[in-house]
Each structure stands twice: as structure tokens, then as C-alpha cells.
Amino acid sequence: MSRGTIKKVAGPLVIAKGMRDANMFDVVRVSDQRLIGEIIEMHGDEASIQVYEETSGLGPGEPVESMQVPMSVELGPGLIASIYDGIQRPLDDIMKISGNSLQRGVEVASLKRDRKWEFVPVAKAGDKVVAGDVLGTVQETIVVQQKIMVPFGVEGTVKEIKAGEFTVEEVVAVLETEDGEKELTMMQRWPVRKGRPYVKKLPPQKPLITGQRVVDTFFPIAKGGVASVPGPFGSGKTVIQHQLAKWAEADIVVYIGCGERGNEMTDVLNEFPELKDPKTGQSLMERTVLIANTSDMPVAAREASIYTGITIAEYFRDMGYSVALMADSTSRWAEALREMSGRLEEMPGEEGYPAYLGSRLAQFYERAGHVISLGSDGREGALSVIGAVSPPGGDISEPVSQATLRIVKVFWGLDSALAYKRHFPAINWLTSYSLYVDHMGPWFDQEVASDWMENRQKMMSLLQDEAELEEIVKMVGMDALSATDRLKMEAARSIREDFLHQNSFHEIDTYTSLKKQHLMMRLVLAFYEEASQALAEHPRKMQALINMEVRERIGRFKYTKEEELDKEYEAIKSELEREVAAIAGKEDF
CATH class of the missing domain: 2.40.50.100 (RNA polymerase II/Efflux pump adaptor protein, barrel-sandwich hybrid domain)
Known part of the structure; x- marks a missing residue:
């Protein structure tokens, strides 16, 4: 083993001399307290070490010992339902040793x-x-x-x-x-900074069904895909990640709380064991691994937590499972990179972030994918990664958001204005996008309904037209619009309020199957198409068409139970046709 002594201490960065035999990324034990750290830079016989624990009280001359192995995680039975810190130390076992406050130098086996x-x-x-x-x-x-x-x-x-x-x-x-x-x-060990191997990566052709209408219909993510959720404070990033963890069609969920506020992580730790898994009726923790690394924990461990989480996720992917990884939030991880880079006196890039910020983000997100795993049975596994980004002041032109958007294929842009209107999920349908849509269009048309993509495009067009018409309304008022345009705005309002708005606390509305989403699309578009036809023949009937009683039933269709969908759909469709025919049949005066 390579042994040296501390030369300098600068916060979480320790520089040790006499480490010529050590290697990059070796795990080291620092001082007699045996604090855990990792070598991140070598100069001659001097090693720069990022220490994953509090370094106050350390001084020059104290011993440093290299363990001659890279930072690794233990993989085997016992991972599920565990709560780890950023370097895979089980928090429940640490609590038994040191009480409610984390002590330094505690050595606990991960499994x-x-x-x-x-x-x-x-x-x-x-x-x-x-x-x-x-x-x-x-x-x-x-x-x-x-x-x-x-x-x-x-x-x-x-x-x-x-x-x-x-x-x-x-x-x-x-x-x-x-x-x-x-x-x-x-049990086996695997170095966290190295992706686990596989035979072949498959193209993204199947969606990861989430039960969230704005996601599945407008901006779907593929199984094995990557998505980014940028948004300002209070716009609902954590709420969306909780919903996806609960409802996404994933066998295993890995949730990384990376540098988040302690009270948010406490909510996760308290809620997840009590949440019922809708698929099995058991606790959601029965298929979840939590990595809790709050903002008051040592900053270097925040950088490691992302790699720890994705290595555990890859392990379950290799078994043939569909795994969803939630990283909340990668901005805090990037801030840890920036702090360590500053202490290493590296040349800063944009806004002080290191020049390698983009490549580190890419290395993380590229470990996602739908793959054929190693082994002679050709198992297929998928690892989907959803990373939250917390841009300061909600400004997504900052480096972390921009570097992330260059890598990911799905952008769910959260809007604080929508959140303040109590519109959840607060995903802005005009700025968000999914580059998987074209790949997965044939799957939706074949597996769900042949007119799925056509209906989706019609609804997107109505929402885009509404945004343009709103500009006119702001300038000259609603009266300046033609009857056709006013009907278009009403149809768009129906899409926003009846389809896109989803109540995560309602036992039925919290999850919507693809069949139900398709029927909801059809009803909203049926109102617009039937009313447009009637309006073309009877231009003065606009107000009567907007005030039809059936519109309330269309809005309440999202609360219909799964087994009653077909019956309720046919009833609403018949009532819509009857009301439109009645209005069209009345005299104009």
C-alpha cells in the first residue's frame, strides 16, 4: 500500500506527499480518523484527494494511506429498500453507531x-x-x-x-x-466511474409509460431514454419526479437526492415507505433504492452520489429489469464539481464551472440505454435517466442547463407561472420537446390507436394557435377575433384544463392509462370538430356552442374509472352530437 503524509488542507481538498505508488481514482484513508477520500489529481509524488467527510481539524504531517482500489460499490442482495449516503454507506447502520449526527471515519459495510x-x-x-x-x-x-x-x-x-x-x-x-x-x-464490486458492459445498445422505440398525460401524449420518454426537468424554485421538479417514481412502468427505481434541502429529502424518506405501489399493492420501497446526500453533507460526496446511483441502476438493468433513475438535482452536482475545480486551481470555464462540465454530464447521461445484457440468454434491460436541473433564478441559459440540453433528448420545461396558477404538472407545452416522438410514433399507432399521432398533432397545433391568438387579444381585445378563432381558443382551453391539468392527489386522476388518454383526446377534438362544422353553417351560434352542457362531462371524463371508460365515452359522444344538432337546428334569430 502507498503511504504518505498530508501537506495541505483546503476544505474538502487534501494534498498529500509521498504518494508516488498511488493511482488516479484510488480510494484513500486520511489521518488517524481514517476519513474516506479519492485521488483526483497526481503531480509527481503529490496526490490531490477529495475527502468525502468533514476535514476540520486535519493538519499537515498526518498519515494518508492508499487502498489501491478505485471507488467502488458493493452489488448484491440487500440493495433494495436501503437508504445510502453518497458513497454507499447505509444511513440506518451509521445511525446505530453514531446516533442522529453523522460522525467522521465511521466504517460500515454497504451490504x-x-x-x-x-x-x-x-x-x-x-x-x-x-x-x-x-x-x-x-x-x-x-x-x-x-x-x-x-x-x-x-x-x-x-x-x-x-x-x-x-x-x-x-x-x-x-x-x-x-x-x-x-x-x-x-456479492460483487464495481468501480463507480466506469459503466458496466453490455452486448448491444438497442434503438429507442418503446415508450416508458408514466401515466402523466402531458408526458405520454406530448413529450414521451423512451425506455432507456434520458430526460431533463429544468425549472425554477417552486415549479414542481420534485413533485414530478415523485410521480414518475410511483407510476412509471419501471421494475426498479433509484432515487438520488443530490445536494437537495434536508427537509425535501426527509419528505422522500418519510413518504416512499408509506406510498403504495399501484402495481403490487406493496410499499414503494420494496422496489426502490434511495441515495440521500443533502446540501449540508460534505460537498465531495455530492459529486460521488450520482455515480453511485447509476452504477447500482446498471446492476439491476443487467438482470433484465427496466430501471428508472431520478437525479434531483444535477445542478447541485455541477456546483460540487465547480467547488472542487476551484480548489484545484483549474482554469475556470463559463460562470466558474470547469471546462469539462459538458463531458462529465455526457458521461453520466450516456450510461442510460435499452440494452442486451451480457450472458448467453440475451436478456433485455433498460435504464432510463431523468435529471432535474435547478437553474439559478429559473434562467435556463446558464451553463448546466445548456450543457444538459445538448445531451438529453427530452426537455420538460417547468414554468413557474403555470405552477402559481396551480396547473400541475407545470410543464410548458410551448417550450418543451421530445426527440423520441418520431421513433415511437409507429409504436403508439400500432399498440394504442391508429390515430394517436394524428390526434396529438391536432392538439399541439391548437395550443400553438392559441398562443398566437392570445397576443392579438392582449393588444386589441377578444372582440377583434372571428367566431372561428374564438372557438379555437375555447378548444385550446379545454385541452389545457381538461387534458393537461392532472391532479396527483386524486385517486383516479393521478394515473391515466394510454387507452384513457386516447379517448380523452378524441372527446376534446370531437367537441372542436363538431362545433366548427356547426359554426360554419350557423355563424351566430358561437356562444351557444361554447356553453353546451356536455362540455362539463368532457372535462370530468378524466375522473372516470377504467372499467367504465367505453360506456362513458359513448354516452358523452352521443350527447355531444345531440346538443350540437339541437343548436344547429334552432333559428338564428
């Missing part, structure tokens, strides 16, 4: 060493296996079955495989490889 898991073998003696092949399974929670896989770089013939209860450190299989016998446990 519990004393807990036994029921290992059910899938492979048998004599089988030839390669990296990624499943040796056995462990039922980790009621919802999640973890697959114990052959680690990367190992292949051979199964000599012995066991069944029964084991800890994560006990040997469950022995392989005969070219280099001799290899004992395998249920």
Missing part, C-alpha cells in the same frame, strides 16, 4: 454481512457459463427477485453450486476457469 439470503440455484454442475450468466436467484423483497450473475471477466465450467441460506460473503458456486478454480459469492 449487511450478518443477514442470510435464500439462494436458489439455476445453473448446475457441469454447465459452461460466461460473464452475465445467471447462477441463481434470491427473492430480495416480495416484488424483486435478484439474479446472481457471473462477474465480468469470468468464464468457465460450474464445478460446484450450493443451495440454501448464505450471507453475501459466503461461497455459493465454484467455477473451473483457465486460471484455476474461482470461488463466487452473491
